[in-house]
Amino acid sequence: STLFRLPKPPKDSGKGFTLAQKMVGRACGLPEGQGIRPGTYCEPKMTTVGSQDTTGPMTRDELKDLACLGFSADMVMQSFCHTAAYPKAVDVKMHHELPAFISNRGGVALRPGDGVIHSWLNRLLLPDTVGTGGDSHTRFPIGISFPAGSGLVAFGAATGVMPLDMPESVLVRFKGQMQPGVTLRDLVHAIPLYAIKAGLLTVEKKGKKNVFSGRILEIEGLPDLKVEQAFELSDASAERSAAGCTIKLNQAPVVEYLKSNVVLMKNMIANGYLDKRTLERRIQAVEAWLAKPNLLEADKDAEYAAVIDINLADIKEPIVCCPNDPDDAKFMSEVAGTKIDEAFIGSCMTNIGHFRAASKVLGGARDIPVKLWVAPPTK
Secondary structure (H helix, E strand, O other), rough: OOOOOOOOOOOOOEEEHHHHHHHHHHHOOOOOOOOOOOOOEEEOOOOOEEEEEOOOOHHHHHHHOOOOOHHHHHOEEEOOOOOOOOOOHHHHHHHHHHHHHOOOOOOOOOOOOOOEEEEEEEHHHOOEEEEEEEEOOOOOOOOOEEOOOOOHHHHHHHHHHHOOEOOEEEEEEOOEEEEEEEHHHHHHHHHHHHHHOOOOOOOOOOOOOOOOOOEEEEEEEEOOOOHHHHHHHHHHOOOOOOOOOEOOOOOOHHHHHHHHHHHHHHHHHHOOOOOOOOOHHHHHHHHHHHHOOOOOOOOHHHHHHEEEEHHHHOOOEEEOOOOOOOOEEHHHHHOOOOOOOEEEEEEOOHHHHHHHHHHHHOOHHHHHHHEEEEEEEEE
């Protein structure tokens, strides 16, 4: 039919592949080391799919429309994080009904109050695999995810694949050593700051320029990060309007993380979380990877839409983002003396390390001159 635009495969440049392109290539069944070129239409296998509770009821309805009686995706997880704090009557009803709907189809249903979707979904991942989730911050720290709406989440869960026009990639390459007093969050904010310096990002909304928009953010140069720390970087790719994110990590932190995840999943089974068979299957898959650990790497001649180099030796002070724009990044000295009214520590961007650090900074003091909100992402 001439009514529909047919996909045209892009010309092969003969160059190497990025990490994201190799991950998607593997999920599409290509030979090892081969990747998917930007602009190619493909349907990668969805190894892990996450659904949250504001879009969950719509995903449920769409699964019914698809006549889905069992999930084809290997791991489908449903969280109850967006409505748990202040549930309406309709939310309470959904909290009772949706878990059984998910677990009866082979999914894993969390419980209200367990915490945010990302903190849990990350603990169920397999390295170098592809997935999706019904929240814009579903950004795997190991592997790659392409966040989606309720309908695409339902499609991915039911069929086990997801339609994708492969995006281009932007490489952010860190070099050198972190300086004293600089934290990982400063490196998160360094990405938009250095993009602004390179003329690849503008703060002004009129004629907005954003090199990351719709592209995959690929990060190198921080291989020894803990996986929880890597999620700080991948999670923030949502604020860049990126389509997805990959982070090159060494094997050691990934192995450490996965061993901890196996213990967590076994505890979930012991505590009656369903579906038990799905959790057992994921435990077996993780243990199989741990028996022969291997991580994909980008080719040295891989092509990127843009490359941003960040020298850590040049970052000698904290970097903050000014309200209300995560792109408006500035060195602390540029905004020194600005009055602070409120401070917030929480959301899916935090982990237990941040709360330990905050506790140390506060030192038990309660008479602080600002209103402080603390909201841990998980129990």
